[in-house]
Amino acid sequence: MKCNQIKEKFSDFLIGEIDEIKRKGIQEHVTVCNSCREELETLSAIWAKLGVLPEEQPSNNMRTRFYATLEKYKKSLEQEKERFHLGKLLVGWVERWMPRRPVFQFSFALLLLVVGLAAGYFFHSSWQRGGEIAELRQEVLQIRQIAALSLLRQESLNERLKAVGLNSRGEQPDEGTLASILRTIGSDTDIYTRMATLDDPYLFPGFSIVKEELAQSLSEQTYPLVEVALALVHHIEHLK
Amino acid sequence: MNNATDNHLMEQVRDGKVEKLAIIFERYHVMLYNFFLRLTYNRSLSEDLVQDVFIRVLKYRSSYQGQDKFTIWLYKIARNTHIDYLRKRKDIVLLDEQLDKIASQEPLPPEKAEQAQEILRLSQALAKLPLKKREALILSRFQDLKYKEIAELFGCRIGTVKVLVHRAIKELGKAYLELSGGVAS
Numbered sequence: 001m002k003c004n005q006i007k008e009k010f011s012d013f014l015i016g017e018i019d020e021i022k023r024k025g026i027q028e029h030v031t032v033c034n035s036c037r038e039e040l041e042t043l044s045a046i047w048a049k050l051g052v053l054p055e056e057q058p059s060n061n062m063r064t065r066f067y068a069t070l071e072k073y074k075k076s077l078e079q080e081k082e083r084f085h086l087g088k089l090l091v092g093w094v095e096r097w098m099p100r101r102p103v104f105q106f107s108f109a110l111l112l113l114v115v116g117l118a119a120g121y122f123f124h125s126s127w128q129r130g131g132e133i134a135e136l137r138q139e140v141l142q143i144r145q146i147a148a149l150s151l152l153r154q155e156s157l158n159e160r161l162k163a164v165g166l167n168s169r170g171e172q173p174d175e176g177t178l179a180s181i182l183r184t185i186g187s188d189t190d191i192y193t194r195m196a197t198l199d200d201p202y203l204f205p206g207f208s209i210v211k212e213e214l215a216q217s218l219s220e221q222t223y224p225l226v227e228v229a230l231a232l233v234h235h236i237e238h239l240k
Numbered sequence: 241m242n243n244a245t246d247n248h249l250m251e252q253v254r255d256g257k258v259e260k261l262a263i264i265f266e267r268y269h270v271m272l273y274n275f276f277l278r279l280t281y282n283r284s285l286s287e288d289l290v291q292d293v294f295i296r297v298l299k300y301r302s303s304y305q306g307q308d309k310f311t312i313w314l315y316k317i318a319r320n321t322h323i324d325y326l327r328k329r330k331d332i333v334l335l336d337e338q339l340d341k342i343a344s345q346e347p348l349p350p351e352k353a354e355q356a357q358e359i360l361r362l363s364q365a366l367a368k369l370p371l372k373k374r375e376a377l378i379l380s381r382f383q384d385l386k387y388k389e390i391a392e393l394f395g396c397r398i399g400t401v402k403v404l405v406h407r408a409i410k411e412l413g414k415a416y417l418e419l420s421g422g423v424a425s
Contacts, residue, residue, distance in 0.1 A: 011402040014409070015380055017387060043406075046413040050381050052358055058273040062287040066265055066294055073298050074258055 003029075006036050013040070014047045145177045152180045152197075178213065185226070186217050194226045246310035253297070254304045265294060268311070271383065272318055278378045279322060279371075281363060292321045308392070315385070315393050319375070326371075365415035373408035380405050 006029045012018040013026055030037040099105050151162050184197045214230065221227040246267070252260045269290055276286035296317050304313065366374060372394075379385045379393070380401075387405070391398045 007406075008402070011387070011406045011409075015387070015405075039410075042413050043409045046409055046416060047381065049358070049362060049416070050412075052355065053278070053362060053382070054359070055270070055274050055382075056277060056283075057270060058283075058287050058290065062269065062273070062290060063265075065287075065291055066269070067262070069291065069295060070258065070261060070265075070298075077256070077258065 003033060003036055006030075006033070007039065010040055010043055014043060149177055149180050152184055182213050182217055185214075185230075186220055191223050191225060194223065195229055247306045250301075250304050250310055250313075251306055254301045258298065258301070261294065261297065264297075268314060269294075272314070275315075275318060275378065275383055276322065278366070278382060279374065281367065285325075289318075289321050289325060292325075293318050296321060309389065311385075312389055312392055315379070315383075319393065361416060361419045364419055365412050368415045369408055369411055373404055373411065376401055376404040377408040377412065 006026055009018065009022060009026060013023065018026075026040070030040055099108055151159050181197060185194050188194045188197070218227060218230045221230060246264065249260045249264055253264070272290045272293055273286050276289045277283065280286055280289075293314070297314070300317070308316075366377070369377065376390060376394075379390050380387065385393070387398050387401045390401045394401065
């Protein structure tokens with residue numbers, strides 16, 4: 001055998017997983033091959049040396065912990081069994097009441113579906129009737145109007161412009177809001193804020209007080225551009 | 241005979257008689273402890289890992305088929321436990337550091353000092369091997385597993401295991417010589 005083939009069997013030789021013929025083959029080879037002999041001697045020496053590493057015993061604590069874990073696991077299994085027993089009882093009860101023939105089972109399922117849909121419809125409409133949404137909507141509107149009011153009173157031009165459009169279309173404006181809007185149109189120091197605020201009163205179409213106030217505001221305007229815009233707005237409203 | 245008994249016990253555990261695991265624990269906990277100890281050189285950690293192995297045995301008991309030799313199945317769980325530990329732990333104390341700690345912390349009586357030095361050098365040399373080679377060497381030298389069983393455990397060919405063990409011993413010898421100051425003892 002060649003050296004490579006011999007060396008491949010060194011692991012078997014060390015662990016003792018080798019038949020007698022191969023063992024003799026290795027032994028004969030190493031008597032004539034110095035390189036293989038040296039390698040086998042080194043491997044055997046270190047293999048034998050490993051025998052000095054002692055086997056240790058774990059502490060008793062490990063055993064205590066294991067038995068505690070096992071006990072806990074057994075208890076959880078017992079609890080699971082109890083739950084399983086209850087589940088079986090429930091399944092048995094359902095099985096007793098469930099129709100046997102598929103056609104009846106289907107009818108029963110259909111009935112349950114119809115009952116479910118009817119219950120869903122009933123609860124949905126009663127919830128809507130409760131008017132919770134309407135209340136919430138009213139609250140949101142109030143908050144928007146308060147925000148618009150406070151923004152219109154700001155010193156900063158940007159802040160005042162932010163107030164434009166915060167009011168919602170088609171809702172009755174309260175007196176404070178309307179007064180602020182009209183005050184802005186009539187007397188704001190910035191012409192662009194006045195022009196932009198012009199949009200707001202027409203968020204409230206159909207409210208006569210708004211029209212009257214705007215008509216009065218037209219006669220008091222000092223800026224020609226605002227006057228023209230107001231007149232145009234009036235004209236459009238009139239055409240409608 | 242012993243294997244059949246192990247398999248039978250584990251089948252009972254699988255089928256709900258979990259108290260039978262106590263017999264398996266008594267048979268194998270020392271073996272597993274020493275396997276982990278030679279991988280980690282940390283006694284309390286090795287105890288934790290053995291505990292974890294038996295918790296996993298309970299957890300995965302329903303997957304036990306009984307077609308493998310029981311110890312192979314147990315070692316598969318043990319290897320996974322160790323690998324998971326290595327993955328989870330970010331503050332792994334290097335084995336060399338662990339061994340240095342042992343060397344500095346455990347004063348030994350003078351008559352045993354030489355043997356203790358030998359054990360320490362060998363352990364340090366073993367710690368220098370890559371994990372897979374160390375495992376192959378430990379399993380074949382200390383845990384009495386055949387190459388065929390190690391191959392089954394590693395999911396590779398027997399030839400691969402033989403090469404691993406051969407190289408592991410060679411590297412171990414080299415590392416040992418280096419630690420001994422280049423002089424073979």
